[in-house]
Amino acid sequence: MSETFPQVSRPQPEPPAAPARAYASRLRTLLARPELGSVVGAVAVFAFFALTADSFLRAASLSTVLYASSTIGIMAVPVALLMIGGEFDLSAGVLVTSSALVSSMVSYQATANVWVGIAVSLPVTLAVGAFNGFLLTRTKLPSFIITLGTFLMLTGMNLGFTKLIGATVSTKSIADMDGFPAARAVFASTLTVGGVGVKVTILWWLGLVALASWVLLRTRAGNWIFAVGGNREAARAVGVPVTRTRIGLYMGVALGAWISGQHLLFAYDVVQSGEGVGNELIYIIAAVIGGCLITGGYGSAVGSAIGALIFGMTSKGIVFAEWNPDWFKFFLGAMLLLATLLNAWVRKRAEATR
Amino acid sequence: MARFRTWVGIALAGALTLSLVGCSSAGGKRAEDARKAAAAGGRAAVDTPRWTFAMITHSGDGDTFWDIVQSGAEQAALKDNVNFLYSHDDEAQQQAQLVDAAVDKKVDGIIVTLAKPDALKAAVARAGKAGIPVITVNSGSGESARFGALTHVGQDETVAGEAVGEELNRRGRERALCVLHEQGNVGHEQRCDGVEKTFDGTLQRLYVNGTSMPDVQSALEAKLQTDRLVDAVVTLGAPYADTAVKARQGAGSDAEIDTFDLNAKVAAGLEDGSLGFAVDQQPYLQGYEAVDLLWLYKYNADVLGGGRPVLTGPQILTKDDAAALAAYTKRGTR
Numbered sequence: 001m002s003e004t005f006p007q008v009s010r011p012q013p014e015p016p017a018a019p020a021r022a023y024a025s026r027l028r029t030l031l032a033r034p035e036l037g038s039v040v041g042a043v044a045v046f047a048f049f050a051l052t053a054d055s056f057l058r059a060a061s062l063s064t065v066l067y068a069s070s071t072i073g074i075m076a077v078p079v080a081l082l083m084i085g086g087e088f089d090l091s092a093g094v095l096v097t098s099s100a101l102v103s104s105m106v107s108y109q110a111t112a113n114v115w116v117g118i119a120v121s122l123p124v125t126l127a128v129g130a131f132n133g134f135l136l137t138r139t140k141l142p143s144f145i146i147t148l149g150t151f152l153m154l155t156g157m158n159l160g161f162t163k164l165i166g167a168t169v170s171t172k173s174i175a176d177m178d179g180f181p182a183a184r185a186v187f188a189s190t191l192t193v194g195g196v197g198v199k200v201t202i203l204w205w206l207g208l209v210a211l212a213s214w215v216l217l218r219t220r221a222g223n224w225i226f227a228v229g230g231n232r233e234a235a236r237a238v239g240v241p242v243t244r245t246r247i248g249l250y251m252g253v254a255l256g257a258w259i260s261g262q263h264l265l266f267a268y269d270v271v272q273s274g275e276g277v278g279n280e281l282i283y284i285i286a287a288v289i290g291g292c293l294i295t296g297g298y299g300s301a302v303g304s305a306i307g308a309l310i311f312g313m314t315s316k317g318i319v320f321a322e323w324n325p326d327w328f329k330f331f332l333g334a335m336l337l338l339a340t341l342l343n344a345w346v347r348k349r350a351e352a353t354r
Numbered sequence: 355m356a357r358f359r360t361w362v363g364i365a366l367a368g369a370l371t372l373s374l375v376g377c378s379s380a381g382g383k384r385a386e387d388a389r390k391a392a393a394a395g396g397r398a399a400v401d402t403p404r405w406t407f408a409m410i411t412h413s414g415d416g417d418t419f420w421d422i423v424q425s426g427a428e429q430a431a432l433k434d435n436v437n438f439l440y441s442h443d444d445e446a447q448q449q450a451q452l453v454d455a456a457v458d459k460k461v462d463g464i465i466v467t468l469a470k471p472d473a474l475k476a477a478v479a480r481a482g483k484a485g486i487p488v489i490t491v492n493s494g495s496g497e498s499a500r501f502g503a504l505t506h507v508g509q510d511e512t513v514a515g516e517a518v519g520e521e522l523n524r525r526g527r528e529r530a531l532c533v534l535h536e537q538g539n540v541g542h543e544q545r546c547d548g549v550e551k552t553f554d555g556t557l558q559r560l561y562v563n564g565t566s567m568p569d570v571q572s573a574l575e576a577k578l579q580t581d582r583l584v585d586a587v588v589t590l591g592a593p594y595a596d597t598a599v600k601a602r603q604g605a606g607s608d609a610e611i612d613t614f615d616l617n618a619k620v621a622a623g624l625e626d627g628s629l630g631f632a633v634d635q636q637p638y639l640q641g642y643e644a645v646d647l648l649w650l651y652k653y654n655a656d657v658l659g660g661g662r663p664v665l666t667g668p669q670i671l672t673k674d675d676a677a678a679l680a681a682y683t684k685r686g687t688r
Contacts, residue, residue: 055458055459055460058458060457060458061455061458061459064451064454064455064458067451067454068448068451071447159537168540168543169537169539169540169543170470170540173472175472264447267447267473267476268446268447268450268470268472268473268475269472269475270470270472270473272446272470272473274536274537274539275445275446275447276445279445315448316451316455319441319452319455319456319459320455320458320459322439325440325441325442326415329415
């Protein structure tokens with residue numbers, strides 16, 4: 001940590017202290033972590049469903065829960081980074097579908113190896129992210145408005161292009177094309193660990209969490225993200241490349257959308273053009289439950305993963321517990337409020353002890 | 355705070371007074387309860403073990419059609435001494451995960467809709483591997499047998515569309531409008547394709563935003579105002595038929611409104627002549643038969659349909675059927 005950039009609301013390793021005080025300071029560092037509140041929440045939710053749903057603790061059930069969490073978590077990581085940078089992305093949900101559609105249609109229409117579609121889809125998806133970031137930095141409009149526009153345009157383009165090119169509302173199956181088995185292995189395979197199927201998306205998810213944590217906590221770019229989200233003008237004044245950072249964050253979300261989109265395509269061979277709407281809010285919820293502040297400058301990648309895990313446990317736990325699914329959204333909303341209140345409370349306590 | 359409490363007290367007292375004096379002599383909850391009591395009762399009619407069947411559909415939240423499917427399934431579950439679980443999600447990926455969850459629970463039978471067949475292929479195969487019998491309902495007649503399901507119970511959308519086209523010919527219509535309220539729904543496209551196939555006149559498609567009724571009405575009104583020659587409007591869902599009637603009034607058009615599916619309003623519309631005909635796929639039957647066929651398979655290894663779909667429609671309903679239907683639609687079983 002020898003940069004000349006401002007240090008923003010992040011726990012600093014304390015100078016070596018006497019052993020008696022070392023324990024107290026470690027505890028304080030732990031209390032100041034953004035994801036602490038969500039960890040408490042996750043343990044509570046897990047214990048709750050373990051007690052109320054008898055099939056919840058089976059290995060196969062936990063694997064299903066983890067898979068559900070990973071499909072949200074892969075997107076929640078870059079969305080959390082974006083929120084730490086102080087911005088929103090409402091187009092993230094449909095961008096996943098767009099990415100899968102591009103990949104599928106390029107491969108099918110060109111009768112090319114599926115890897116061609118995958119390769120074309122990446123720059124196209126990243127371009128949408130760059131477009132969001134570019135508009136944001138050039139127009140000074142709030143990201144809420146800009147990405148809302150992108151969201152609507154993408155929703156229309158998903159359907160319009162799919163019908164224009166394929167004459168139906170979903171893509172044609174590419175399961176019999178060259179390269180499909182290998183691509184499926186990368187994006188949508190199931191590994192058997194001790195007799196239980198573990199979906200490869202879980203590995204992608206953990207990999208992304210590790211990468212994002214490293215970027216946030218160990219690199220200059222991480223500092224820039226915190227600085228931009230904390231106070232943009234101050235960051236600019238001390239020489240943080242604000243524009244580049246914000247565009248980069250949107251491209252990060254696009255990268256996540258590309259991974260999720262390829263998973264959708266290779267898990268199911270076919271993509272429905274109308275899907276993905278509404279998921280952007282779920283990614284934001286996962287990030288917020290995990291301790292990200294809506295106002296930016298605070299949060300963590302690990303927190304977003306725990307938020308996604310809470311979401312996955314709840315959405316599937318309600319099924320395992322055989323509850324009436326009509327109430328699902330109610331529980332989700334209540335949980336979001338509770339988790340955020342808990343976060344705020346824990347953070348206040350942590351700041352008081354500093 | 356004290357003032358707040360006073361207000362709450364006043365509000366509660368008011369509500370109580372209103373509920374005492376403001377009784378309605380017709381309709382309402384009391385009439386519904388009376389109808390329910392008159393409907394089929396609820397006690398198991400068999401002494402087979404209490405099996406658990408899970409039903410997973412692609413319905414969104416709060417869909418009237420699926421309420422009827424569910425009530426049919428619940429009625430059969432009651433009779434067959436079955437513990438019936440229902441869950442749904444309109445996102446293919448989420449629906450597949452729900453099927454996975456049912457397999458994890460080791461249920462005794464699974465009922466699933468294949469609106470997005472490719473997305474559910476793996477989950478259905480997993481159920482088969484776990485030795486859980488699967489029956490598909492409503493959508494996926496083409497894939498059902500290939501995925502290893504016992505039977506498919508439902509309506510072939512193209513066949514239903516063809517029936518509508520023929521009925522329009524019989525009524526001497528020449529310029530029809532197919533109103534699609536869900537962009538991206540393959541079944542809806544198939545319905546309009548079917549109409550197109552058999553209808554001798556011209557058929558236009560109009561896409562509307564089904565999640566917003568005012569939107570649907572204004573779009574239809576605009577269309578009927580600009581194209582004065584339209585003499586038949588076909589809506590693809592019962593709730594939209596009533597909206598189409600309103601749009602017809604607004605546009606001053608005299609087109610006949612016909613619809614897929616049925617609800618209480620459609621039954622009333624058939625009776626008073628504001629609607630031409632409805633084509634029904636009997637959702638109650640889909641839910642009821644699915645549970646009952648699973649029960650028969652578990653109890654007696656019976657399979658219905660001989661490898662072909664068991665069709666619950668299309669059934670063309672007109673003014674002649676309306677009187678009988680009214681009571682059943684109010685009860686929530688048609």
